[in-house]
Amino acid sequence: MASSFLSKLWFWPRFFWRQLTSMRNALILLLLLAVAAVPGSVYPQRSADPNGVKFFYDNEPELAAVLDQLQLFDVYTSVWFSAIYILLFVSLAGCVLPRTKIHFEALRARPVQTPKNLERMPEYLSEAGDSSVLESAMVVLKKRGFRIDRQQESISSEKGYAKETGNLVFHYSLVGVLLAVGFGGGFSFSGQRVLVEGDTFVNNLASYDSFSPGALFNEGQLEPFSLTLDEFDVVYDLANRANIGQPIDFVASVSADFGQTQTTSDIRVNYPLAAPGANVYLTGNGFAPVVTVFDGDGNISYQGPIVFLPQDSNMTSLGVIKAPDALPEQLGIIAFFYPTAEKLTTGAYTSIYPDPISPLMTMNVYTGNLGLDSGIPRNAYALDTTNMEMIAGRDGPVAAIELEVGQSADLPDGLGSVRFDGLLRFASLDVAHNPGGIWVLLFAALSLVSLTMSLMVPRRRVWVRLVPGGKIEFAALSRRDDPNLPQVLEEIVQEIRSGSKK
Amino acid sequence: MTEVVLNEPLSQVSLLFVSSALAFLALALVLFSFQLVKLSTVEAVSSEAKAASSGSIMVDEKIATDKMTATERAGFILLWVSTAILGVGVVLRGVAAGRVPWANMYEFSISGAFLILLVYLTALKIKDLRFIATFITGFALITVFAAVSLFYVEVQTIMPALQSYWLVIHVVVAIMATGFLAVAAGMHIAYLLKASDRARKLFSHFPELLQLERIAYRFNVVGFVLWSFTLIAGAVWAERAWHRYWGWDTKEVWTFIIWVLYAGYLHAMATRGWNGKRAAWLGLVAFLSVIFNFTIVNLFFKGLHVYSGL
Numbered sequence: 001m002a003s004s005f006l007s008k009l010w011f012w013p014r015f016f017w018r019q020l021t022s023m024r025n026a027l028i029l030l031l032l033l034a035v036a037a038v039p040g041s042v043y044p045q046r047s048a049d050p051n052g053v054k055f056f057y058d059n060e061p062e063l064a065a066v067l068d069q070l071q072l073f074d075v076y077t078s079v080w081f082s083a084i085y086i087l088l089f090v091s092l093a094g095c096v097l098p099r100t101k102i103h104f105e106a107l108r109a110r111p112v113q114t115p116k117n118l119e120r121m122p123e124y125l126s127e128a129g130d131s132s133v134l135e136s137a138m139v140v141l142k143k144r145g146f147r148i149d150r151q152q153e154s155i156s157s158e159k160g161y162a163k164e165t166g167n168l169v170f171h172y173s174l175v176g177v178l179l180a181v182g183f184g185g186g187f188s189f190s191g192q193r194v195l196v197e198g199d200t201f202v203n204n205l206a207s208y209d210s211f212s213p214g215a216l217f218n219e220g221q222l223e224p225f226s227l228t229l230d231e232f233d234v235v236y237d238l239a240n241r242a243n244i245g246q247p248i249d250f251v252a253s254v255s256a257d258f259g260q261t262q263t264t265s266d267i268r269v270n271y272p273l274a275a276p277g278a279n280v281y282l283t284g285n286g287f288a289p290v291v292t293v294f295d296g297d298g299n300i301s302y303q304g305p306i307v308f309l310p311q312d313s314n315m316t317s318l319g320v321i322k323a324p325d326a327l328p329e330q331l332g333i334i335a336f337f338y339p340t341a342e343k344l345t346t347g348a349y350t351s352i353y354p355d356p357i358s359p360l361m362t363m364n365v366y367t368g369n370l371g372l373d374s375g376i377p378r379n380a381y382a383l384d385t386t387n388m389e390m391i392a393g394r395d396g397p398v399a400a401i402e403l404e405v406g407q408s409a410d411l412p413d414g415l416g417s418v419r420f421d422g423l424l425r426f427a428s429l430d431v432a433h434n435p436g437g438i439w440v441l442l443f444a445a446l447s448l449v450s451l452t453m454s455l456m457v458p459r460r461r462v463w464v465r466l467v468p469g470g471k472i473e474f475a476a477l478s479r480r481d482d483p484n485l486p487q488v489l490e491e492i493v494q495e496i497r498s499g500s501k502k
Numbered sequence: 503m504t505e506v507v508l509n510e511p512l513s514q515v516s517l518l519f520v521s522s523a524l525a526f527l528a529l530a531l532v533l534f535s536f537q538l539v540k541l542s543t544v545e546a547v548s549s550e551a552k553a554a555s556s557g558s559i560m561v562d563e564k565i566a567t568d569k570m571t572a573t574e575r576a577g578f579i580l581l582w583v584s585t586a587i588l589g590v591g592v593v594l595r596g597v598a599a600g601r602v603p604w605a606n607m608y609e610f611s612i613s614g615a616f617l618i619l620l621v622y623l624t625a626l627k628i629k630d631l632r633f634i635a636t637f638i639t640g641f642a643l644i645t646v647f648a649a650v651s652l653f654y655v656e657v658q659t660i661m662p663a664l665q666s667y668w669l670v671i672h673v674v675v676a677i678m679a680t681g682f683l684a685v686a687a688g689m690h691i692a693y694l695l696k697a698s699d700r701a702r703k704l705f706s707h708f709p710e711l712l713q714l715e716r717i718a719y720r721f722n723v724v725g726f727v728l729w730s731f732t733l734i735a736g737a738v739w740a741e742r743a744w745h746r747y748w749g750w751d752t753k754e755v756w757t758f759i760i761w762v763l764y765a766g767y768l769h770a771m772a773t774r775g776w777n778g779k780r781a782a783w784l785g786l787v788a789f790l791s792v793i794f795n796f797t798i799v800n801l802f803f804k805g806l807h808v809y810s811g812l
Contacts, residue, residue: 023773030766031784034759041755041803048749052804076750181748190745237659240508248659269662270743281745432745440747444734451730455723455768480772481716 020087021094029088036084040075043067047076089178096171103164111147114154114463121463121475123489129472129500136499137464140492146462154465163479166453173450176443184436186216189278191431196288196305197424200228203275203431221433223277228255230264232285232425236355245314245353252282252427267429277433284428286310287317287337289361290421295326296414302326305424308337309381314351315339320383321363324372326416332366332383333418334393348394361420363401364393365411391415458482462492506600506659513598513657519591520612521650526584527643533577534636540573542704574632581639585619588646592616599657604673605664607800611649614677615642621681631717633708634688641684648797668739676732680792682725683764687789689718690782697779715778719771722785726764733757744806752805756795763788 019025044052053073057064064073071078118124137155141148146157191208193201201207203225235249252267258276265273272279288305295301301323308317321333340353341360349362368388390396391412398412408419459479466472474496476489570578592612596603604613622638625631660669693714696705708714736757741747748754767784770776799805 023769024776027766027769027773027776030762030769034762034766037755037759037762040750041752041799041805044804045750048751049804239506240510240659242510242656243508243659246659247662249662249665270666272742272745279745283745430745434746437741437747441734441738444737448727448730448734452727455727481719483716483720 017094020091023095026088026091026095029084029091033081033084033088036081037075039072043072043075045075046073085178089175092171092175096168099164100168103161103168106164107161110149111156111158111461114151114156114465115475118463118465118473118475121477123474123476123486125474125489125493126467126471128470129466130470131466132500133472133496134464134466137496140495140499141462141464144492153467154463156461156463158459158461160457160459160479162453163457163459164454166450166455166457169450170447170454173443173447177440177447180436180439180443182436183216184434184440186214187221188214188434188436189217189221189432192283193429193431194307194426195227195229195429196307196426197229197232200226201429202226203278208431221277223275224259225275226257227275227280227429229253229427230255232427234285234355234425245355247354250282250285250427252285252429254280267427275431278431279433281430281432282427283430286426286428287315287339287356288424288426289319289335289337289359290424291321291335291361292408292419292421293321293323293326293331293333293416294418295323295328295331295416297327298416299327301331301416303421305426306335307381307426308335312351313354315354316351318381320381322370322372322383324370329367329415330370331411331416332368332370332385332388334364334366334383336362338362356423359405359423361403363403363418364396365391365401365415365418367391367415458484460485460488462489464496508600508657508659509598510657512594516591516594516598517650517654519587519594520646523584523588523591524643524646524650526580526587527639527646530577530580530584531636531639531643533573533580534639537571537573537577538636540571541707570632574635577635577639578626578632581619581635582623584642585616585623588612588616588619595657601660602670602674604677605660605669606655606658607653607796608649608655610673610677610796611645611653614680615645615649617677618642618645618681618684621678622685625685625721629717631685634685634692637688637691638685641688663743666739666742668735668742672732672735672739675728675735679725679728679732680796682721682728683789683792686718686721686725687786689714689721690786690789693718693782694779694786697782711778715782718782718785722764722767726761726768729757729761729764733761749806752799752803753795756791756799760788760791760795763791 044050044056046053053064056067056073067073071080075081115121119126134150134153134155138148138150141155141157144159146159147161148155148157189212191205191211193208195201203222205211205219205222229252231253233249233251233253234247235251237243237246237248250269253264254267254273255264256262256273256275267273267280267282269282272281287308287310289308290305291302292300293302302321306319306321308319310317315337317337317339319335319337321331321335323331323333336349338349338351338360339356340351340358341349342352343349349360366383366385366388371384371387392398393400401409401411401418403409403418403420405420405423408417410417460482461477463475464472465475474489474493476485476492478485592603595609595612599605599609603609618638619642622631622634692705692708693711695701696708696714697711709717736754737747740749740751740754744751763784767781767788770781770784
């Protein structure tokens with residue numbers, strides 16, 4: 001009674017486990033995983049394209065909210081995507097673990113008992129012969145690497161255990177990849193920093209513009225080092241007419257202080273700098289014009305390089321200058337920089353070449369409240385003009401200010417003046433480390449080798465039997481598709497024949 | 503990077519070769535289609551005749567499939583010629599650009615078509631795969647035509663992100679994988695045509711279903727291994743160029759999806775009740791994803807793999 005109750009209780013878990021670990025289920029989960037990955041390529045993902053998500057929200061806020069509820073902006077960390085791959089890996093373990101046990105036993109066991117009816121095997125040959133053929137067969141099969149079992153009047157042999165070994169190792173290395181991705185991601189970090197020529201960056205949390213740590217990251221992982229951007233160079237294609245102005249190389253020349261060692265080095269795209277505990281990558285670049293702003297009292301209220309964000313391939317760039325200490329009122333400037341300026345018929349400027357050949361800066365100047373004291377974090381690259389009044393600019397009371405390098409101009413109403421002191425370049429650097437990376441690579445390489453083994457190595461059984469009456473039977477069987485099986489058996493029989501005649 | 507002087511006149515010569523390969527491919531396709539139709543009608547008639555006069559054996563039945571007809575021979579000569587001409591075009595393009603000829607969609611397409619033809623013609627030496635000549639030629643023709651008409655760009659120096667030896671390794675293996683998977687897709691189509699109730703008669707001269715399935719499997723297996731390598735090599739390159747080995751960039755997503763689909767196909771082949779038609783459909787869907795990844799994802803999806811040059 002009790003045992004029947006228990007077995008009933010046990011029925012469902014066992015049923016589900018069988019279902020989950022069946023090959024059919026693994027197949028369905030794989031197809032589900034493929035389908036579930038699709039939306040991540042259709043909708044912008046927070047991890048890969050945060051601006052795309054913001055853009056989506058701005059354009060279609062209601063739809064975006066719904067999509068967000070469904071985690072469609074975070075597909076690859078979503079509950080449903082995770083559920084599928086976790087089930088898939090559970091199913092994998094449930095399938096592979098018992099098979100490992102069986103395989104271990106097979107590796108130690110003798111080849112199977114020779115079947116009664118060899119003529120039913122996919123490949124079968126028979127001819128007249130005596131026991132000398134069996135002796136010869138032992139030699140030939142052994143030489144060909146078969147595992148042999150002599151059973152009275154027959155030989156049973158098997159080869160290609162590496163096929164199943166490869167299959168199992170492949171699946172285990174996928175688990176390895178998953179674990180390495182998980183743990184490695186936990187301890188990983190990447191920090192972004194914009195560095196203007198001449199600036200120095202010290203590797204600690206405070207000096208990053210943005211920083212994304214893994215869940216298990218601790219600040220101690222940041223090794224102390226510092227980096228100075230000495231010069232940033234862009235090499236343009238000048239040799240080919242059709243490509244003139246196309247950048248062919250970006251070179252950030254840096255001086256690095258790694259504590260023990262000081263070096264100078266170049267960071268280029270595809271060629272990061274190996275710093276202690278992290279690699280430093282070059283991810284972007286642009287112009288940083290040096291500007292001085294004098295306020296109405298003649299005091300310097302801003303001085304230094306401003307990072308301008310590139311807007312097009314000819315490096316038309318946009319920058320924002322904020323002078324909160326200017327008197328009598330705060331000053332804000334939205335400035336455009338054109339490395340090679342050309343005036344359009346509309347009166348607006350555009351850049352026609354990315355290198356500074358005739359650089360020009362235009363400024364729209366605002367006065368009023370910059371909104372910096374309200375406690376709301378402000379984007380350094382944007383100016384909130386709601387509480388400001390335009391005093392110079394397109395469609396303003398006075399035309400926009402235009403400056404070439406070295407020029408200065410007065411602001412209207414005695415509010416001060418601005419000066420374009422010089423031109424520098426900046427580099428966007430990314431300091432990143434993922435300790436799991438090397439393990440992911442090792443497991444991936446292992447999976448590739450074992451996959452190849454599992455798919456290419458044939459597993460074959462060959463039998464030779466002496467039938468009373470002077471007949472010899474040869475038979476072969478292969479697991480899965482094996483186009484060469486007939487030919488292989490033919491060869492083996494040939495070798496056995498020539499061996500037995502000697 | 504050392505400055506590369508592009509050779510534009512030479513790239514025009516290359517384009518000439520590629521375009522003429524197009525003409526030869528078109529001719530070969532006409533001949534193969536003609537042959538296919540002829541065989542189908544012969545077979546259809548012969549099987550009807552067989553049904554009508556049960557017992558009397560059609561003498562010519564085997565000859566039609568085993569021996570090459572003049573049409574077929576001419577088709578294969580044309581196919582060899584077009585492959586050779588296309589090969590010259592691809593090599594000249596590389597010489598003109600001073601680098602490997604697969605840095606944008608146009609170049610990837612012509613290199614890919616060339617490799618698919620080469621894989622097929624080599625496979626022919628080992629195994630009688632004449633029956634998918636129409637499919638392979640048609641596929642190569644469409645690829646080269648799309649390259650010349652839709653994807654064409656002048657020779658360009660490549661952007662810094664592509665200046666890496668990984669461009670050679672990652673992309674060449676991707677092209678090879680596509681070549682093997684394309685031949686397998688041809689087998690899947692042949693299988694599904696032959697297995698369909700309506701078209702069965704027309705394609706009775708194709709090999710047996712079991713054999714079609716096996717050939718498809720073999721090509722898919724090689725393609726899958728190469729695809730896995732492409733994925734791993736891409737991750738290694740991404741770690742150098744984009745400071746992370748995997749970031750779910752749209753192209754990475756689709757490479758992953760394709761890998762999973764082919765993994766599903768391999769499981770299907772080992773699952774009772776899932777091989778046969780279902781596996782063939784799955785393999786075909788997987789290959790359509792490869793095409794989708796190369797065309798739609800390249801051109802219309804936002805991502806980091808922006809190298810179409812368009």
